[in-house]
Amino acid sequence: MSEKITIYDIAKKLNITAATVSRALNNNPKIKESTRELVLKTAASMNYKQNKLALALKSGRSNNIGVIVPRIDSNFFASVIRGIEEELQPHGYQVIICQTHEDPQRENENLYTLIDAQVDGILMSVTDVADENTGAFHYVLEKNVPLIFFDRSKDISGVSSVTINDFKGGYIATKHLIDEGCRCIAHLSGDQSLAIFKNRFLGYKQALLDNGMTFKEEYVINVKSAVEAGKDAVETLLKLPIAPDAIFSSSDFAALGAIQELKERNISIPKQFCVAGFSNEPFTKFMELSITSVDQSPLEMGKMSARVFLEQVDKTETIKIEKKVVLAPELHIRKSSSRTSS
Amino acid sequence: MSEKITIYDIAKKLNITAATVSRALNNNPKIKESTRELVLKTAASMNYKQNKLALALKSGRSNNIGVIVPRIDSNFFASVIRGIEEELQPHGYQVIICQTHEDPQRENENLYTLIDAQVDGILMSVTDVADENTGAFHYVLEKNVPLIFFDRSKDISGVSSVTINDFKGGYIATKHLIDEGCRCIAHLSGDQSLAIFKNRFLGYKQALLDNGMTFKEEYVINVKSAVEAGKDAVETLLKLPIAPDAIFSSSDFAALGAIQELKERNISIPKQFCVAGFSNEPFTKFMELSITSVDQSPLEMGKMSARVFLEQVDKTETIKIEKKVVLAPELHIRKSSSRTSS
DNA sequence: TAACATTATGTAATCGATTACACGAAAGTA
DNA sequence: TACTTTCGTGTAATCGATTACATAATGTTA
Structure with a gap:
């Protein structure tokens, strides 16, 4: 029904060559104004569309x-x-x-x-x-x-x-928790082979050290970015001799899980326990208990x-x-x- | 540095033509086994990659x-x-x-x-x-x-x-609200020129009629799919002579806004008021007060x-x-x- | 008017692959 | 041996556009 219209079809119709048509369409200055107009008009009337594949092949750019x-x-x-x-x-x-x-x-x-x-x-x-x-x-x-x-x-x-700047992200989130009066901040970290998670962790650690707090390995738990993982992490953390009173999570989903588990245990947020996440997922601001989070724009x-x-x-x-x-x-x-x- | 390798390069190296190379690479049965192997090996060693653009131009399929x-x-x-x-x-x-x-x-x-x-x-x-x-x-x-x-x-x-089946979606959500004992169900609808919203509305209406409830225009409010819109809608609905006791929203975001506004007014959910949304957005199940919603898979x-x-x-x-x-x-x-x- | 410059257009190669057709060589048949 | 298949490969056109180079047409100058 609709045969593909090429510059050759236009050329044939006007009794000129495809080269001229191509030049006319590309506003090549060497083309006579009258020819250009004729070609443009004919192309439009024939419903010509440039074949980008041919162009891509010729130019090497897709x-x-x-x-x-x-x-x-x-x-x-x-x-x-x-x-x-x-x-x-x-x-x-x-x-x-x-x-x-x-x-x-x-x-x-x-x-x-x-x-x-x-x-x-x-x-x-x-x-x-x-x-x-x-x-x-x-x-x-x-x-x-x-x-x-x-x-x-x-x-x-x-x-x-x-x-x-993930380091800074980890740092400001942790610093904020410190400023809110949290004395023992745990961290839910992600795959440490990924720089983003490594840096969030390092930012967390540095914030602790810069503010006279001690860093302890056992307060860092590696989690998958999932709600369940956050719950499990809280369970583990609360078994420690000294339970933390805050969590900085490198994932919003884990932060959510942590919050759910804390509520389950009737620990009041933010009074007894503060939580901050990372990524600023849409749900963090929708929650009744909205979740503090680091935005990555x-x-x-x-x-x-x-x-x-x-x-x-x-x-x-x-x-x-x-x-x-x-x-x-x-x-x-x-x-x-x-x-x-x- | 890395010149593009074409079938012509392979052909030249083997002293055969590009056609033969092409056939060998495409497992054309007319090619001698030994030739095919030679071509395949050479192509691999030269790190040949087929140019999809050329293929696309020739075949007309991108x-x-x-x-x-x-x-x-x-x-x-x-x-x-x-x-x-x-x-x-x-x-x-x-x-x-x-x-x-x-x-x-x-x-x-x-x-x-x-x-x-x-x-x-x-x-x-x-x-x-x-x-x-x-x-x-x-x-x-x-x-x-x-x-x-x-x-x-x-x-x-x-x-x-x-x-x-948006009609059915609207129907089952509304029917569910009826089954939960709601007596006056409002509907937050969307752009009625879109069939999806029209059908959700029609499903809502039919569910009402099938269950001996009356349908009234004033309980249908057109909203944008946004939190604010849901809040405004609740404000409007609660001013009606007989306030509704449930909302079926064609948007989860509007449903969320409605819930926020209801809570603001100390209306208890689901005891005094039930809400159901549409789309099953991730946040609906994450909320502390999780939101009933129609999943669209x-x-x-x-x-x-x-x-x-x-x-x-x-x-x-x-x-x-x-x-x-x-x-x-x-x-x-x-x-x-x-x-x-x- | 001859010689030259300029302008507009045509010719043909090119991008890289596929493939109808042609053709020579090997194999099969009588 | 002569003839026909069959097989494997080469030749060249094709997809649709761009463009270096050639050439015709027109204008300019001495």
């Missing part, structure tokens, strides 16, 4: 960029992607989504697939930072495809990154990553710029830790 | 599919996209994301852009159903690109859709949409199949409406 995340149905990653899409759309780029489900092999496959698909850049949040196998990453770099890490990054030369992170990509893509290919953007975390103080103001 | 949603950072849409990605990834398709921000013009632009980019199919949730301007949609259909609506659909011949909706696409794409192009898949909603009963069980 105008697609790939985004790799552990999973898309998390508020954080979805917001980052939103930021990326909004920033790149005006520049004519389309965003291709890939998920790793925290599987390093999936991550590798995604990288190869995206390069195969000739994307013009890859923005990603790394899944397994500890994995020594950086083959796929170097493969990307060899192809001179800009690679940008956001949130979770890996230390690879030539790769830019956009992260938040995911939308801004996405936009910034996109901007870094745009900078890289314009540069001469031979120059490797390595830009490290670090965004500031922001503590949202809510009921779960507001003794003074409530 | 192996990309476009997904258009109002916004990606909503749990519902993100989950649908997750489902789509997981179902299509094994089939070699990449997912391109577009957002409309509820702007019909953006929606049109996205449609044209995706077709320009030669996607093999478009899966979308419609932004403005009332808009009579279906030009972009027909443009897609003329190009014989499979178009599938999910959740929010528009009635266009030749277009398949995957939705949930977004992941399943995404997977199903992808499957419908896969069916369409294989068929001969001339046959227009129009498949309407309707998923069953599921009511998750929680504290905000559990008088009997709690």
